[in-house]
Amino acid sequence: MKKVTILVPCHNEEESLPLLYNTVSNLMDNDPKWREYAWELLLVDDGSSDKTIEVMKSLYEKDDRVSYIELSRNFGKESAMFAGLNYAQGDCVVIMDADLQHPPHVISEMLQKWEEGYEDVYGKRVTRGKESWMKKHLTLFYYKLLQKFVRYEMLPNVGDFRLLDKKCVEALKEMKESERYTKGLFCFMGFKKIGVEFETQERVAGQSSWSTGQLFKLAIEGMVSFTTIPLKFATMLGILVSSGAFIYMMVVLFKTIFFGEVVPGYPTLIIIILFLSGVQLLTVGILGEYIGRIYIETKKRPAYIIREYKKQEKEYEN
Ligand code: UDP
Ligand code: MG
Numbered sequence: 001m002k003k004v005t006i007l008v009p010c011h012n013e014e015e016s017l018p019l020l021y022n023t024v025s026n027l028m029d030n031d032p033k034w035r036e037y038a039w040e041l042l043l044v045d046d047g048s049s050d051k052t053i054e055v056m057k058s059l060y061e062k063d064d065r066v067s068y069i070e071l072s073r074n075f076g077k078e079s080a081m082f083a084g085l086n087y088a089q090g091d092c093v094v095i096m097d098a099d100l101q102h103p104p105h106v107i108s109e110m111l112q113k114w115e116e117g118y119e120d121v122y123g124k125r126v127t128r129g130k131e132s133w134m135k136k137h138l139t140l141f142y143y144k145l146l147q148k149f150v151r152y153e154m155l156p157n158v159g160d161f162r163l164l165d166k167k168c169v170e171a172l173k174e175m176k177e178s179e180r181y182t183k184g185l186f187c188f189m190g191f192k193k194i195g196v197e198f199e200t201q202e203r204v205a206g207q208s209s210w211s212t213g214q215l216f217k218l219a220i221e222g223m224v225s226f227t228t229i230p231l232k233f234a235t236m237l238g239i240l241v242s243s244g245a246f247i248y249m250m251v252v253l254f255k256t257i258f259f260g261e262v263v264p265g266y267p268t269l270i271i272i273i274l275f276l277s278g279v280q281l282l283t284v285g286i287l288g289e290y291i292g293r294i295y296i297e298t299k300k301r302p303a304y305i306i307r308e309y310k311k312q313e314k315e316y317e318n
Contacts, residue, residue, distance in 0.1 A: 003038040004111070005090030009080035010056075011046040013098040015205035017055045023104050025063065033108040040312050041066045043098075044084045047074030060310055067312040072305040078180040079304040081160065085169050087309060094163045099203040102161040106198045110163040113194050120168050120186065123161035124195035142219055149227040152187050158195070159183070167191065177225070178303045179296055181218070184226045224289045231290065234283040241279055245272075 006024060010017060024041060027034045045053045045068065056068040069083055081095060092114055096102040102123060110121040143156035160182060164172070171189045172182075223230060255261045 001036075001038045002092075003040060003090040005040040005042050005088040005093045006107075007042045007044070007081065007084040007088055007093050007095045008098050009044045009046055009077050009084065009095075010048065010052050010098040011074060011077070011080070012048045012050045012052060013206055014048070014051040014055050016099045016203070017043070017052060017059070019204050020098055020100055020104075021059055021063075021066075023100065025065070027104055027107075028065065031105075031108065033111060037111070039065050040089055042084050042088055042312075043068040044080045045070045046077065046080035047071050065312060068308075068310050069306055070308045072307045075304045077160075078182050079178075081182060082172075082180055083304045083306065085164075085172055087311075088169060089312065090166075092163055092165050093169050095160050097161070099206065099208075101201050101203055102159075103198055103201055106161075106196055107163070109196045113196060114163055114165065117192065118194045119165040119191040120189075120193045121163040122155065122158050122186070122193060122195050123198050124155075125157045125159065125200050126197050127199055142222075145229075146222060146227065149229045150187075152190065154184070154187050155195075158186075161198070162186070165191070176303075177297060178301055179221065179225060179293060180303060181221045181225050184222055188226070220289065224293065230286045234286045237279060237283065241276065248272075 008020065013020075021041070028039050029035075041059075041063075043056045043059070043066065045056055053068075053070055056066075056070075060066045060068055067087070067089075069087060071080060071083060075083075084095075085093060094107055094110065096104070096107075106123060110123075113121040140156055143154055147154045168189060168191050171191070172185060175185055175189075
């Protein structure tokens with residue numbers, strides 16, 4: 001019997017977790033498709049400040065399909081997922097959110113595709129749930145931009161809800177960078193991919209851990225860790241500004257020689273100084289983004305630290 005691991009990163013999910021468990025265990029027990037497999041529900045507590053870990057412990061006591069990992073503090077969803085991938089025991093791993101925004105019944109379809117030989121079955125959002133017009137269009141534009149500069153396909157409207165074959169999991173484990181942008185890593189690793197559509201649900205309980213600021217940070221992370229566009233942008237800007245300055249110099253020279261205007265305006269001077277300082281700070285900032293990453297990666301610190309790992313006891317005959 002093949003084993004499937006459902007990997008759920010959790011941060012302050014004490015309310016959603018029991019609901020998730022009920023839905024999932026119900027499917028494991030009763031759904032004809034799900035019953036063809038052995039299951040592991042691997043919960044990763046990403047430094048929650050509420051009672052998430054107690055809920056996990058009680059689920060672990062109650063059900064021998066449950067394993068859990070408790071991280072020593074909040075490391076972020078990316079690291080929590082990485083921790084889970086490192087400990088997943090299944091022949092394939094399904095990653096999903098704890099808040100039931102990813103409907104579990106879609107997993108049956110994913111399993112079907114997996115059996116047909118696809119190695120990375122990703123959930124494709126048909127609707128993006130409740131979101132402002134601005135956020136939606138900015139996101140789409142962002143993906144278009146990213147796509148222009150990388151050689152492999154970057155999929156928009158695709159999140160972390162997906163089924164990964166063991167081969168993909170092994171490949172992801174090899175990518176040891178500590179600043180992880182998993183969305184990009186999935187695209188980078190290749191393998192036979194196919195999408196399964198699903199409707200994003202509303203969060204069942206609790207609230208989203210992502211603020212706009214964090215999303216912005218993630219967006220920069222994607223750009224910087226997967227492309228060198230910002231560096232190219234800095235170069236282009238440099239060329240543009242220098243050409244502008246050169247042309248302006250010619251104009252001033254021309255005016256001085258032919259019309260004898262020698263005292264340039266004070267406002268022009270200030271504007272140019274401010275503009276150039278702005279450009280310099282911007283480009284230094286861009287360099288800083290890369291240097292910061294080099295700095296962090298050279299320290300080779302682990303992406304996460306585990307306080308406790310409780311492995312599922314049940315052994316399945318193959
Ligand atoms: N999450 C996590 N660590 C964090 C933030 C979030 O493990 O630092 C988990 C969270 O518990 C949930 C999933 O990541 O299972 C998605 O988070 P959330 O629902 O807050 O994000 P959204 O659905 O709004 O994108
Ligand atoms: Mg959510």
